[in-house]
Amino acid sequence: MSQPPYPPSRPEPRPEQSGARAEPPYDPASPGHATEPAYDPAYPPQPTGPMAGPAPVPPPLPGPEVSTGPRVAARPRSSADRAALTAAVLGVVGLVLLVVGLSLSPAGTTVWSAVPAWSVFAVLAALVALVPHAPRRGGLSRGQAWQVGAAGAGALALFWLLVVVFPGGGASDRGFVLTLATALLAGGVWLRRRGS
Numbered sequence: 001m002s003q004p005p006y007p008p009s010r011p012e013p014r015p016e017q018s019g020a021r022a023e024p025p026y027d028p029a030s031p032g033h034a035t036e037p038a039y040d041p042a043y044p045p046q047p048t049g050p051m052a053g054p055a056p057v058p059p060p061l062p063g064p065e066v067s068t069g070p071r072v073a074a075r076p077r078s079s080a081d082r083a084a085l086t087a088a089v090l091g092v093v094g095l096v097l098l099v100v101g102l103s104l105s106p107a108g109t110t111v112w113s114a115v116p117a118w119s120v121f122a123v124l125a126a127l128v129a130l131v132p133h134a135p136r137r138g139g140l141s142r143g144q145a146w147q148v149g150a151a152g153a154g155a156l157a158l159f160w161l162l163v164v165v166f167p168g169g170g171a172s173d174r175g176f177v178l179t180l181a182t183a184l185l186a187g188g189v190w191l192r193r194r195g196s
Helices: 079-103 116-129 142-165 173-195
Strands: none
Touching: 079 116, 079 173, 116 142, 116 173, 142 173
């Protein structure tokens, strides 16, 4: 009888003999040995089933600020815009010159003190002549506002004729300032009519 090529192995002690629990041999196909990832507190377990409610929306990434208002394209000024601006400037300068002319006192008396009612009338007429240049025009249409302004310019021209020209005050410095004020206010109303 021939000898086996290897010496016989020693028998493994039985679990009941050693008192230790024996581990079954490793078998990857066995469900008890399924590989599971180790728990890491930095990465909490993610739900794998259906989620209740809508999916969370990630916060938006910071980016360049974008204006959400309507875009206003810069448009070149037309001749009508330039005429309207010029008319408004003429009207305001005319009103200032009117107040200065009424306050001049070459002979020691001003028009305010000599004829206060006519002075108030002239200032009110000049303010009415500025109505076409107002941005909102008090709810009036452009044509109606121009008619109101033309009436104010006509009333101012009446003041100029009765208080400055006929009494002979047109040749004085005060008469020159009041004449220039009347011309500027009337010219502003006329330019506004051309621009409308």
